[in-house]
Amino acid sequence: MHVDAGDTAWVLGSAALVLFMTPGLALFYGGMVRSKHVLAMMVQNLATIAVVSVVWAVLAYSLAFGPDAGGGFIGTLHLAGLAHPTAQVPGFNLSIPPLAFAAFQMMFAVITAALLTGAGADRMRFDGFLVFASVWVLVVYAPIAHWVFSPEGWLFKRGVLDFAGGNVVEIDSGASALALAFVLGRRRGWPRDVMAPHSLPLTVLGAGILWFGWFGFNAGSALAANGVAAQAFVSTQLAACTGLLGWLIVEKWRTGHATTLGAASGAVAGLVAITPAAGYVNAMAALLIGLLGGITGVLAVAVKFKFRYDDSLDVVGVHGACGVVGTLLLGLLAQSNVAGHGAGLHLLGEQALAVVVTIAWAFTLTFVIATVVQRTVGLRVSPEVELEGLDTAVHAESAYDFGNVRAGRIG
Amino acid sequence: MRLVTAIIKPFKLDDVKSALEAFGVHGLTVSEVNGYGRQKGHTEVYRGAEYTVDFVPKVRLEVVVADDDAADVVDVIVKSAATGQIGDGKVWSTPVDDLVRVRTGERGPDAL
Numbered sequence: 001m002h003v004d005a006g007d008t009a010w011v012l013g014s015a016a017l018v019l020f021m022t023p024g025l026a027l028f029y030g031g032m033v034r035s036k037h038v039l040a041m042m043v044q045n046l047a048t049i050a051v052v053s054v055v056w057a058v059l060a061y062s063l064a065f066g067p068d069a070g071g072g073f074i075g076t077l078h079l080a081g082l083a084h085p086t087a088q089v090p091g092f093n094l095s096i097p098p099l100a101f102a103a104f105q106m107m108f109a110v111i112t113a114a115l116l117t118g119a120g121a122d123r124m125r126f127d128g129f130l131v132f133a134s135v136w137v138l139v140v141y142a143p144i145a146h147w148v149f150s151p152e153g154w155l156f157k158r159g160v161l162d163f164a165g166g167n168v169v170e171i172d173s174g175a176s177a178l179a180l181a182f183v184l185g186r187r188r189g190w191p192r193d194v195m196a197p198h199s200l201p202l203t204v205l206g207a208g209i210l211w212f213g214w215f216g217f218n219a220g221s222a223l224a225a226n227g228v229a230a231q232a233f234v235s236t237q238l239a240a241c242t243g244l245l246g247w248l249i250v251e252k253w254r255t256g257h258a259t260t261l262g263a264a265s266g267a268v269a270g271l272v273a274i275t276p277a278a279g280y281v282n283a284m285a286a287l288l289i290g291l292l293g294g295i296t297g298v299l300a301v302a303v304k305f306k307f308r309y310d311d312s313l314d315v316v317g318v319h320g321a322c323g324v325v326g327t328l329l330l331g332l333l334a335q336s337n338v339a340g341h342g343a344g345l346h347l348l349g350e351q352a353l354a355v356v357v358t359i360a361w362a363f364t365l366t367f368v369i370a371t372v373v374q375r376t377v378g379l380r381v382s383p384e385v386e387l388e389g390l391d392t393a394v395h396a397e398s399a400y401d402f403g404n405v406r407a408g409r410i411g
Numbered sequence: 412m413r414l415v416t417a418i419i420k421p422f423k424l425d426d427v428k429s430a431l432e433a434f435g436v437h438g439l440t441v442s443e444v445n446g447y448g449r450q451k452g453h454t455e456v457y458r459g460a461e462y463t464v465d466f467v468p469k470v471r472l473e474v475v476v477a478d479d480d481a482a483d484v485v486d487v488i489v490k491s492a493a494t495g496q497i498g499d500g501k502v503w504s505t506p507v508d509d510l511v512r513v514r515t516g517e518r519g520p521d522a523l
Contacts, residue, residue: 191460194462194464196455196457196462197457251456251459254459255456255459255461257456259456259457261457261458262458265458298458298459301458301459302459305460314458
């Protein structure tokens with residue numbers, strides 16, 4: 001196979017950018033929780049990088065991108081352990097080393113699993129979550145990645161378009177987060193008690209890192225350093241901007257205030273919405289998709305209060321809802337010269353099918369896995385631990401030491 | 412001796428400190444506190460969820476003075492801390508039985 005130096009450099013660089021998104025997410029989420037839980041949130045994200053990368057290399061990559069086992073449902077174990085590193089990835093015609101592709105996709109699995117920490121904020125067990133995440137990557141993430149991303153997957157073959165993970169990452173994580181929130185139950189005191197973010201500056205820095213990393217996520221998904229990558233890059237920037245503006249405008253109108261958290265959330269909502277479409281739409285369509293993403297996000301985060309599920313940091317509202325909006329809008333806005341499929345009702349129907357199937361699979365299987373982990377390892381901390389704060393109770397650390405009165409001794 | 416305690420608006424601290432120094436009070440203790448009286452807190456909005464924050468940040472100022480000075484010190488604080496707006500705070504004094512300067516062991520008014 002032919003390996004192009006420029007393509008390889010861009011995809012490897014993009015893989016590193018996507019990896020950086022997960023520590024960015026740790027800051028984004030960490031700022032939004034109360035100060036007694038911030039380290040727990042961050043270490044869950046860091047450890048997710050470790051656990052998912054290992055599971056990916058050993059098994060999950062092969063399930064997602066190995067030769068199809070039949071019916072476009074799942075890959076075989078042919079590539080388990082990242083075996084056959086020089087053979088072309090089944091179904092693809094890549095100009096990059098297959099290992100570069102495997103590494104790039106590894107970072108996608110990492111960030112998708114890490115997003116779920118947002119639904120379990122302030123009350124999820126560290127060990128239980130890591131067990132859950134390991135199984136979840138194999139049972140939920142890998143099959144959906146196979147269906148949609150692998151050219152041998154059944155949704156891919158039907159013509160479903162997902163440039164960088166509207167289904168595989170965003171809708172998948174949103175639906176899974178909803179199931180996880182149901183299994184875990186609400187935080188004690190929610191929604192009565194004040195659970196305001198403890199440090200929005202951390203959240204803003206995290207949003208900035210996510211935004212930065214998203215260029216690797218979306219433009220890297222061209223899997224080549226070419227015009228499609230440039231198109232995706234521009235779409236990504238424009239959608240983040242209109243997402244931010246859309247969120248602020250609606251927020252100002254509804255509550256009377258344009259907020260910092262709204263700006264950070266709106267940018268992410270726009271980025272989520274453009275993810276499935278980034279390389280398939282032109283710049284003006286990207287503006288629209290981002291705007292509708294931002295508006296969808298600000299309206300969707302209110303839903304949890306109505307239905308009383310504690311999706312603590314709005315994985316469902318931001319990633320789920322905006323992922324659906326972007327995936328469906330792509331059905332109407334795809335450019336046939338890039339996407340290979342013309343926009344229209346047929347494509348919209350296929351996109352809608354992918355949305356429904358992804359939600360059903362992710363929600364159901366996540367519910368099962370989380371329930372099993374809850375009843376075996378345990379997935380929720382005790383009320384005492386939740387009250388004290390996960391940082392000191394679980395990890396024996398505290399994030400902030402501003403005072404100089406710390407009576408104590410070593411040992 | 413009396414302990415004069417004042418809860419004041421944080422931004423008035425410098426004015427109160429200057430006025431006390433001019434009066435002849437040397438040394439005082441301040442701490443950042445939160446509370447509410449007739450002035451209620453404020454509203455914060457995070458992703459559309461509105462929280463009412465009841466407690467308002469204030470500064471608590473404490474100083475022990477001689478019996479004869481107490482009423483004047485209270486007046487000095489009241490005058491320098493006042494803005495006329497709701498939330499200006501309160502000042503009160505309480506009797507102090509005993510006082511020791513740690514360095515020298517001096518007791519009572521000598522330790523002031």
